[in-house]
Amino acid sequence: MPDHRATESFEDALTDTPSRRAFLAYASGALSLVIGGLLAIPLVGFVLAPVFRPRKSRWVQLGHVADLPRGIPTKLVYSYPTTDGWLSKVARGTVYALTEDGKSYTVLSNLCPHAGCGVRWDEQKEYFQCPCHDGRFDRHGKVTGGPPPHGLKEFAHKVEGGSLLVELEEGA
Numbered sequence: 156m157p158d159h160r161a162t163e164s165f166e167d168a169l170t171d172t173p174s175r176r177a178f179l180a181y182a183s184g185a186l187s188l189v190i191g192g193l194l195a196i197p198l199v200g201f202v203l204a205p206v207f208r209p210r211k212s213r214w215v216q217l218g219h220v221a222d223l224p225r226g227i228p229t230k231l232v233y234s235y236p237t238t239d240g241w242l243s244k245v246a247r248g249t250v251y252a253l254t255e256d257g258k259s260y261t262v263l264s265n266l267c268p269h270a271g272c273g274v275r276w277d278e279q280k281e282y283f284q285c286p287c288h289d290g291r292f293d294r295h296g297k298v299t300g301g302p303p304p305h306g307l308k309e310f311a312h313k314v315e316g317g318s319l320l321v322e323l324e325e326g327a
């Protein structure tokens with residue numbers, strides 16, 4: 156008498172049942188997702204790293220508050236030594252400082268928020284003017300004309316020992 160059990164199990168092995176096909180499809184899909192996810196980790200880390208990296212800032216001396224005229228935005232140029240990898244360099248920039256009463260101060264960026272051009276205080280017209288697209292700002296940095304979407308950036312600052320210091324992000 157022939158053994159039918161051995162024949163059936165051999166036929167079962169050759170048969171590709173729908174459930175087995177579905178399992179293999181799910182398994183290969185899941186494996187692709189896992190591999191894709193693993194390959195994406197470095198890219199996601201590269202993109203998100205700056206968001207979570209603590210920002211370094213420093214206090215930079217601008218000058219003596221006694222030298223600031225009242226009511227007139229005054230251009231102040233700063234510089235400080237910094238490093239970029241192995242490279243030592245000097246970071247330089249410009250801000251405008253304003254005091255109305257000799258007690259409280261406003262320190263404004265000179266960079267236009269529209270496209271980053273350097274604005275200039277016009278003493279005759281009494282407004283900041285941007286040379287690129289004629290953006291205009293009042294003495295407190297508020298937009299009064301042109302395309303800039305908002306006013307000039309205001310920096311944190313403090314007075315120590317008669318000197319005005321501004322807080323800048325590293326590399327600013």
Ligand code: FES
Binds near residue numbers: 268271287289302
């Ligand atoms: S860059 Fe200043 S108005 Fe466009």
